[in-house]
Amino acid sequence: MDYKTIIFEKNGNYATIKLNRPDKLNALNFDLFAELDDAIKQIVFDRDIYALILTGMGDKAFAAGADIMELHKSDDISGKQFSEIGSKVMLRLEQLRIPVIAAINGFALGGGLELALSCHIRFASDKAKMGQPEVNLGIIPGYGATQRLPRLVGKSKAMELIISAKTIDAQTALSIGLVNEVFPHEQLMDKTIEFVNLVLSKGPLAVMAAVDCIDMSDKLSLVEGLAYESKVFGDVCGTEDFKEGTLAFLEKRPAIFIGK
Numbered sequence: 246m247d248y249k250t251i252i253f254e255k256n257g258n259y260a261t262i263k264l265n266r267p268d269k270l271n272a273l274n275f276d277l278f279a280e281l282d283d284a285i286k287q288i289v290f291d292r293d294i295y296a297l298i299l300t301g302m303g304d305k306a307f308a309a310g311a312d313i314m315e316l317h318k319s320d321d322i323s324g325k326q327f328s329e330i331g332s333k334v335m336l337r338l339e340q341l342r343i344p345v346i347a348a349i350n351g352f353a354l355g356g357g358l359e360l361a362l363s364c365h366i367r368f369a370s371d372k373a374k375m376g377q378p379e380v381n382l383g384i385i386p387g388y389g390a391t392q393r394l395p396r397l398v399g400k401s402k403a404m405e406l407i408i409s410a411k412t413i414d415a416q417t418a419l420s421i422g423l424v425n426e427v428f429p430h431e432q433l434m435d436k437t438i439e440f441v442n443l444v445l446s447k448g449p450l451a452v453m454a455a456v457d458c459i460d461m462s463d464k465l466s467l468v469e470g471l472a473y474e475s476k477v478f479g480d481v482c483g484t485e486d487f488k489e490g491t492l493a494f495l496e497k498r499p500a501i502f503i504g505k
């Protein structure tokens with residue numbers, strides 16, 4: 246598939262997806278979702294990709310939401326489909342077993358913030374602005390913010406943001422736990438890559454197992470989650486990387502992980 250609305254790059258053991266409609270502030274249209282979905286499928290089958298960074302092209306936006314030109318045509322039937330199309334792609338992104346990091350380089354509004362919410366970690370530029378402005382348009386968030394935002398920042402803050410449609414800056418987002426860290430705008434990608442390289446230096450199977458268990462934490466009860474963690478813990482104890490990691494510690498040397 247030839248991509249027009251995203252740029253998909255592999256750099257060593259990580260991939261970067263750049264949303265590529267800068268003249269429309271990277272608004273998420275049907276073509277973009279189809280291309281994003283295709284790239285996610287490629288990542289699932291690529292055994293050499295151990296992390297993914299998602300960001301926006303241009304200096305202004307991560308993504309300014311669902312494409313309002315397309316959205317405007319919706320009625321009660323097609324509106325449900327409109328929501329399901331984006332929501333499914335974001336769920337697939339969240340369910341990737343490699344760490345997925347949003348580098349929020351500007352506006353992340355509506356569906357743009359929801360896309361960032363479906364990533365595992367969010368780093369923001371100090372110029373980023375975030376919000377769920379859907380009620381301004383007479384709709385509600387349709388790509389998961391009513392579900393993921395309360396899980397991340399608590400029900401009350403999510404309620405405040407969604408029903409007021411207010412836009413918050415990066416520092417405010419940091420203070421409520423919406424983003425993990427804020428970096429000076431021009432350093433955002435370098436700092437994000439630095440973090441990715443730190444993660445890539447760890448046992449890759451262990452990192453994927455941790456992503457899996459943490460992702461399951463809001464889908465299982467505590468008792469089920471603990472049982473799930475023990476099972477996955479056992480699985481990683483059966484890997485060569487585990488033997489190497491523990492032996493390297495005992496021999497006081499850096500571990501050399503092979504992903505097996």
Ligand code: COA
Nearest residue numbers: 268269270272309310311312313314352354355356378379
């Ligand atoms: N869907 C479609 N097009 C969008 C868009 C969206 N969500 N957000 C921005 N654009 C387009 C604008 O229509 C404009 O296109 P044009 O140059 O062809 O007219 C272009 O992107 C630049 O946006 P503009 O509004 O001129 O930039 P700005 O700096 O004045 O304002 C925002 C930036 C983000 C405040 C403003 O674009 C905005 O409010 N966007 C919509 C946000 C939103 O409601 N998202 C939720 C959608 S469900």
